[in-house]
Amino acid sequence: MQELDPTDKRILGALDEDPRVPIMVLAQRLGLARGTVQSRLERMTASGALRPNSSRVLPAALGRGVAASVSAELDQSHLNEAIAALREIPEVLECHAPAGDTDLLIRVVATSPDDLYRVSEEIRLCPGIVRTSTSMFLREVIPYRTTGLLKD
Amino acid sequence: MQELDPTDKRILGALDEDPRVPIMVLAQRLGLARGTVQSRLERMTASGALRPNSSRVLPAALGRGVAASVSAELDQSHLNEAIAALREIPEVLECHAPAGDTDLLIRVVATSPDDLYRVSEEIRLCPGIVRTSTSMFLREVIPYRTTGLLKD
């Protein structure tokens, strides 16, 4: 994956609202030749600089209106097993290994607080996971975005 | 924003790899009439069930290879000011208000550990923010996804 240059960013910026605008429209809106936009789009999608389109779907639209962060402490010798097990849980949206006290930080969603309990239980039962601590999100203060970074 | 039904999910699933496939191709791949796919896509994009396209861009592709989570404790009487200030920082990707001890959980990215220091400094200096604690992510164990939720 190579880094995106300012032209790439401009293209992505113009695609922000509607990723299906015709390339021609895009090109003339940006003052570029159609071929340029076309080849850059191909390169960007091929280079893996973009997440799959489904990452745009809001969990709330899938009935998962409750979000939370689960910290998990784990038996380091079973790290890979734990990760494999977490990957099988659809409600696990994302997982990071932070420096510091907790071993894994897991982003989850659920249909309700009750369902959240079920999900965190499911995480707790993953092999290698010793202890978890779930913190429900009361509010999404700033929704995920990268818009600001595109404007460099 | 209304909830997506199984057909909507199938459409989104088929769009996962390439959001620019022609609607006709999509329709015959799913065994639906073109008009159906077309109207549903319109409805979905209009209903706000999707994030802007730029949320697909990997921060790493924008030179932000370092990710972290910042917990911020704040003076509750300046909550809105703090949020407004955070919104102005492009490296702040997202922000949640969790139940529990910390007041805000902020997802940030940076170009380097050194740059991460700068960003967390910037957050600390936001009006209303009393104390912060930054935890750098050593590894993205499971990249963000919603794929599993689409298969219900």
Added chain:
DNA sequence: TTCAGAGTAGTCAAACTGATCAACGGCGAC
């Protein structure tokens, strides 16, 4: 039973796509 809403299947003209081309400019290697 009747009705509204959603899906199907078909049409149309206009517009788009992907592929291709020659030409041009910048840039690093030699």
Added chain:
DNA sequence: GTCGCCGTTGATCAGTTTGACTACTCTGAA
């Protein structure tokens, strides 16, 4: 300096897709 490489441009082409429209069918709810 100049050579070749690479990306951009502006152009062409046939084939396809789009958006808008129609009429018909199906289904669940009143």
